[in-house]
C-alpha cells in the first residue's frame with residue numbers, strides 16, 4: 046500500500062444532490078492515484094512495456110487516440126455538482142486545449158492529454174471526488190440514468206439511488222473486473238424510458254407494486270455495435286431486497302458462459318441471443334443458488350443512499366408566473382427556446398432546462414472551459430448547484446424556477462448555450478469519429494456540423510419536428526446510429542470515407558433498430574441525402590407523425606426511391 | 613497503439629509512424645533514426661521494408677504507412693493517416709464563435 050496524504054472534502058453546494066464521498070472513498074482514490082503514478086513512472090522509465098502498461102492505463106481511463114492520449118472521466122450517472130463542473134473547466138484549460146467532450150455514456154473526455162500530466166489530472170479530479178476508474182476495459186462501466194431524475198413528473202422511483210447502489214457494487218468488484226467484454230447498465234425510474242434501456246447490456250426499469258414497494262423490471266442483452274440487438278425482458282419484477290443478488294446472477298452467467306475468444310461475439314447480447322429462453326433459466330438457477338441474506342439489499346443502506354438524493358428545498362411556487370408568461374409573449378426567441386429546452390417539473394413553479402451543446406456548426410457534446418465555468422456559476426444561481434449530462438450529449442439544469450428562466454436564457458445566449466434545437470434535426474448525437482478516435486473508419490463530427498449548418502434555420506427545423514439523427518464513425522456505434530430515426534455510419538472504402546444510412550431506428554419504450562437503406566454515400570453527398578430523406582418525409586407524413594412514424598407506416602420504399610432515383 | 617485494424621502487405625513506399633510515449637503526439641521515423649513530429653522529415657522506405665517495423669522505447673505502437681511521393685515529400689495514401697498528419701479536421705473555437713453568431 047502506498048502512503049497517501051489525506052485530502053479534505055470538496056465544497057459542493059449545500060443542496061446539490063449527488064453521492065458524497067466519505068473519508069474511505071477519498072483515501073481509496075488517493076491510493077489508486079499513487080499506484081498509477083508508479084505505473085506511469087515505470088512506463089516512462091522503460092521498466093514496463095506498452096503491452097504491460099496498456100491494460101493498466103485503460104483501467105485508469107487513459108486511451109491512446111490518433112493524435113494524443115485521451116482521458117475519459119467517469120461522471121456517475123451523469124450527475125455533477127457545480128464544484129465538479131468548475132474543476133472540469135480548470136482541467137480543460139490547464140491540461141487540454143480548453144475543451145472537453147461530453148459523451149453518450151454521460152462521461153467527459155479530454156482529447157489532448159499527455160502521459161506526463163495524467164496523474165496531476167487525476168489528482169485534480171480526486172480533489173472534487175471524481176476519477177477515471179472503469180471508464181475502459183472489460184468491466185462494468187459508468188451506469189447511466191435519466192437526466193431528469195428527481196424532477197420528472199412521471200417518475201415513480203428515483204433511479205439515482207439504484208444507479209449509485211450499482212456503482213458501489215460494481216466498483217472494483219473482484220469477480221467482474223475481467224468480463225468477456227465491457228458491460229453497460231442503464232437505470233430508469235419512469236414508465237417512459239429515457240435511458241435507451243433496451244439497447245444496454247442490462248436495462249433496469251425501477252417501478253412500484255400496488256403497495257408502493259420498489260421492484261425492478263430487468264432487460265438483458267441489448268446493444269448496438271456490429272450486431273445491434275434489442276434486449277429481452279428476463280424478469281418483470283425483482284424485489285428491491287434481491288436487486289443485487291439478481292444482478293450478480295446475470296453477471297455470473299455472462300462471466301461463465303460469454304465468449305472470450307472472439308471479440309465480436311463476446312458481448313452479453315450474443316449470449317442472450319444464442320441461448321434464447323435458456324438464458325433467463327440459467328440466471329434464475331444462479332439466482333436461486335446465491336444465498337439470499339448476504340446479498341439482500343438492506344433497507345437502511347437504501348435509505349442512507351436515498352438521503353443523498355433527497356429533494357432539494359423547493360420553494361412554494363405556482364406554475365406560469367406572470368413574469369415568465371410575459372417574457373414568452375414579448376420575446377419570440379425566448380419563447381422558441383422554451384418550446385424545446387424545457388420539461389415540466391414535479392414541483393410547481395419549476396422546470397428542467399436542457400442546455401444544447403449542439404450550436405449550429407459546432408461539435409456535438411463539446412464544451413469549452415469558459416462554458417463549463419460559467420455553467421457552474423449558473424447552476425449555483427439557478428439550480429441548487431447541480432448539473433446533469435444527458436446521453437444525447439447535452440446538459441440539464443434540473444430544477445430552475447420558472448420565474449428565473451428568462452434571466453437564465455439571457456445568460457446562456459452570450460455563452461453560445463441557448464441554441465433552441467433540443468430534439469430537432471440539429472441536435473445530433475455524434476461520436477468523436479476519425480478526427481480523434483483510433484478505431485474510427487470515418488469522421489463523424491464534420492458530417493454533423495454540415496447537417497446542422499444545412500438545417501440552421503429554426504423555422505425549417507421546427508417544420509421537420511422531432512428528429513433523432515445519430516452519427517457513428519465506426520461500427521462500434523458510440524454515436525448510437527442504430528437507434529437514430531436517421532442513423533449515419535461512416536465506413537472505410539478503399540481508404541476513403543463513405544457513409545451508410547439506416548432508417549427507422551428509435552430508442553425508448555418502442556425501441557427499434559434502424560434498417561440499412563441502400564448503398565453508402567460519399568462524404569460530399571451525405572448531407573444532400575439527409576435533405577432528400579427529410580423532404581420525402583415532410584411530403585408524405587400524416588399530421589402529427591415524427592420521421593420514424595412515417596417510416597414505419599410507409600416502409601423503406603419511398604425513401605429508397607427518393608434517395609437512389611436516377612438524376 | 614493506434615495502428616489501423618486491417619493490415620495487408622504494402623505495395624507502395626512506406627514511412628514509419630507511431631505516437632510519442634510522453635505526450636501521445638504523432639511521430640514519424642526520420643532519416644537520422646530519430647522520431648520527428650513532422651512527416652516532412654520522415655525517411656521513405658521501399659515497400660518491402662514495411663514488415664521490418666523499427667522499435668523505440670519512446671514511441672508507442674509503430675507501424676508502416678504507405679505513401680505517395682510528390683516533390684520528394686511523402687503523403688499517406690489512406691485518409692486516416694493524412695488526418696494524423698494534419699490533426700483533426702475540425703476546430704472547436706470557430707464553432708463556438710458560430711454559436712455566438714447564430
Ligand code: SF4
Nearest residue numbers: 476482485518519523
Ligand atoms: S463509434 Fe467508433 S469512431 Fe466513434 S467513438 Fe466509437 S469507436 Fe470511435
